[in-house]
Amino acid sequence: MRYSTTLLPLAATAAAFVIPDEATSQQLVLEPEQQAEKPVSSSWWDRTHNLNDFLSSAESTFETALDALEKQASKLSSSLPKVEFEVGSEITNFLAPSDYAVPGHGHWHVTNLTVYQSIKASNYSKKFAALVDEHPDIVKKLNSTSANITAFIPTDHAFEKIPHDDKDHKPPKEFLEKLIKYHVVPDFYPAGRVLAHHTLPTALEEESLGGRPQRLRVSVGLFGVKLNFFSKIVYANLHTSNGVLHGVDNILVPPPPAKTLISLFPTKFSTLELAAEKTGLKRHGDSHHELTGLTVFAPTNTAFQRLGPGANAFLFNTEKGLHYLRALLAYHIVANETLYSDAYYGPKAAGFAPSLDLAYNADADTAEEEDGAETKGAKHYHLDLPTLLDDAHLAVDISRWFGFITIKVNGHVDVAIQDGLARNGVLQVVDHILIPPHNHKGAWNGEVEGEISVEELVERLEPFIKKDIGKGETGEEGIGEL
Numbered sequence: 001m002r003y004s005t006t007l008l009p010l011a012a013t014a015a016a017f018v019i020p021d022e023a024t025s026q027q028l029v030l031e032p033e034q035q036a037e038k039p040v041s042s043s044w045w046d047r048t049h050n051l052n053d054f055l056s057s058a059e060s061t062f063e064t065a066l067d068a069l070e071k072q073a074s075k076l077s078s079s080l081p082k083v084e085f086e087v088g089s090e091i092t093n094f095l096a097p098s099d100y101a102v103p104g105h106g107h108w109h110v111t112n113l114t115v116y117q118s119i120k121a122s123n124y125s126k127k128f129a130a131l132v133d134e135h136p137d138i139v140k141k142l143n144s145t146s147a148n149i150t151a152f153i154p155t156d157h158a159f160e161k162i163p164h165d166d167k168d169h170k171p172p173k174e175f176l177e178k179l180i181k182y183h184v185v186p187d188f189y190p191a192g193r194v195l196a197h198h199t200l201p202t203a204l205e206e207e208s209l210g211g212r213p214q215r216l217r218v219s220v221g222l223f224g225v226k227l228n229f230f231s232k233i234v235y236a237n238l239h240t241s242n243g244v245l246h247g248v249d250n251i252l253v254p255p256p257p258a259k260t261l262i263s264l265f266p267t268k269f270s271t272l273e274l275a276a277e278k279t280g281l282k283r284h285g286d287s288h289h290e291l292t293g294l295t296v297f298a299p300t301n302t303a304f305q306r307l308g309p310g311a312n313a314f315l316f317n318t319e320k321g322l323h324y325l326r327a328l329l330a331y332h333i334v335a336n337e338t339l340y341s342d343a344y345y346g347p348k349a350a351g352f353a354p355s356l357d358l359a360y361n362a363d364a365d366t367a368e369e370e371d372g373a374e375t376k377g378a379k380h381y382h383l384d385l386p387t388l389l390d391d392a393h394l395a396v397d398i399s400r401w402f403g404f405i406t407i408k409v410n411g412h413v414d415v416a417i418q419d420g421l422a423r424n425g426v427l428q429v430v431d432h433i434l435i436p437p438h439n440h441k442g443a444w445n446g447e448v449e450g451e452i453s454v455e456e457l458v459e460r461l462e463p464f465i466k467k468d469i470g471k472g473e474t475g476e477e478g479i480g481e482l
Helices: 032-036 044-050 115-121 126-133 136-143 173-181 191-195 258-263 266-279 301-305 309-317 319-330 454-465
Strands: 149-154 184-186 199-206 212-221 224-227 231-240 243-248 294-299 333-335 343-345 355-357 366-368 374-376 380-386 393-401 404-409 413-422 425-430
Touching: 115 126, 115 136, 115 149, 115 231, 115 243, 126 136, 126 149, 126 173, 136 149, 136 173, 136 184, 149 231, 173 199, 184 199, 191 212, 191 231, 212 413, 258 266, 258 294, 258 413, 258 425, 266 294, 266 301, 266 309, 266 319, 294 413, 309 319, 309 454, 319 454, 333 380
Parallel strands: 149 243, 294 425
Antiparallel strands: 149 184, 199 212, 212 224, 224 231, 231 243, 294 333, 343 355, 366 374, 380 393, 393 404, 404 413, 413 425
């Protein structure tokens, strides 16, 4: 069976705007032959851990655009179940289709129950409630009224997508605890606030991110609202005494490492994967093995093709070229800093771990930084990110207008697909190779100048080749690990 899934969705929009994700999803297709080459896991745990199972469950649901949901509520109500709570006289519809709220539209349900009590009481979240019950600390958190929380609750139908042969094979308790925490977002995120974000910080603190929250990716398209490219929000806005609940149709699985994410999409990143292998980027035991975050400006196969056949032959097929390829890849990687489209995790040093919230505040029309500073309108952010290529930096500009976000690198390269979540960072996909600026010639603009000659490429990278940037295929030290 052939299936397709979006690796990285387009920018999420404010509720009044709808951007179809389908154009992006058509770019990223996994072929059955490519999947067949990978070993088949023998258990639900193995397949879950590798995301293969849940990626394959991607399918369309909503029949209308988000801005037409209210008008189509009567049509949808016949196909979407109503979930009720059976708690004495409190019979509450759990996120009925007509109550799918966007800012300025619709309604929401309210219950005096806590988040945990609501999950337990619902006839359609029994399986997730059973998982939660095995973790008393999480039960306590979901019951606490000291702070608001948001929970994305997989329906029982989501668990039915687990292969029958694997239902008796229980994953380790540690993994299940992480899985549950990945469905919980500290703070209050009703539907309107979810739609105003591109990523959401969860209760899962990821060691590979320096102990910062692992995030969920929000995308808004013609066929509804999705989390992490495949799980659809099918019900929204059950307001509880300590937060809000949203229903999702697939279990949310914490993302894999960046190198695994890249390998899942060979039709997009096979050249990048080959380059990483040749230059030692995927090897262990180097100076970057204890990363606390990572930003990879991941060039697609198209980006390498645009360099031209001459440059590619030099980089991949000559011993000298491998040194330049290594430098080129190093320039696409930022270590210990993770830049999402609407959040930034800075380097951890001497107990200081700066973070920046670039998300649009729809109510206040401001963007707030973690230290409390505000920028009226949240129009533009600029960051200079140090790369693995010695002192070479990337100039990144993030522009935001309501829910629309654009990311531009070095003044002319657009991030084509944003926020590919990874366990140890994020992938920002680019369709042009990033080349360090020349002291006298300035930046290379491949969109205008087209293919680059070997002579030009060597001239631009030569200053960095003379420095110690690590060694690759000969068994020497690598420049890092994805």
